Amino acid sequence: MTREETKRVSLHLLAAGVAMFIAFGANAEDLDCKNPVTQADMTACEQARQETADKALNAQYKITRAALAALDKDLDADMRGAEKALVKAQRAWVDFRDAECEAAGFQARGGTMEPMLVAGCIAELTDARTKQLKELAETMGN
Template identity: 65%
Template sequence: MRLNLYLTGAAAGMIVAGAAQAQEPDCKNPKTQADMTFCEQSRYEAADTALNEQWKKTRAALAATDKDLDEKDRGAEKALLTAQRAWISYRDAQCEAYGFQARGGTMEPMLVAGCLANLSDERTKQLKELFDAVGQR
């Protein structure tokens, strides 16, 4: 997808720019657009890691729920997988659209990465809520 290629290109650019700098930027007070983009990309990577960790826990909990149900009532894990695939499509399209605020400019990768981070944080919370609800059974 174009979004992934764009983010990969932005990340590669940041690596090259990062090699030119002696240290990583202060993400509490970034000074340049490159620093801001680096910080948003780092924030997205952390959010994606947290999302993937919660995904594994939630999926395992729903798989366990399926095992406890009669065969005719199973489908929790499959429903979660379907929802997650739809959410990924939504996230990628939404953030690509969000980037059009600065299409072709140096801010675009920062906007996209920030959008990805925000939506990933929200999805992690949703998965945690589902995990907590299923775990209470």
């Protein structure tokens, strides 16, 4: 394939991807996640739930991190490290969550249910982690 043909194929693939994104975006608005019918609907609903959970987690993480940073400021230099410990824990938790949910997806490995299982697992674990971070911040006085 010539360089020009490669560019042309790439542009066609990009255009097809954009068209699919636009079509899915329009369909997502019509999606009834209280009563999804098709596997595609169920997967889209779980992915939306994952996205919502991720946004909530990120917001709570900022609050909790700020609370631990404030705690560190009130401690003697040799006692500080709460914020650093949280960052370390959160990174480890993300690795755990992703691996745990990848493993959960093996229930339907290669099938159309796999992405739904992974997204649902991520949403559940993320919701639980958000709750943990909120409780941690509350114990710090925030």
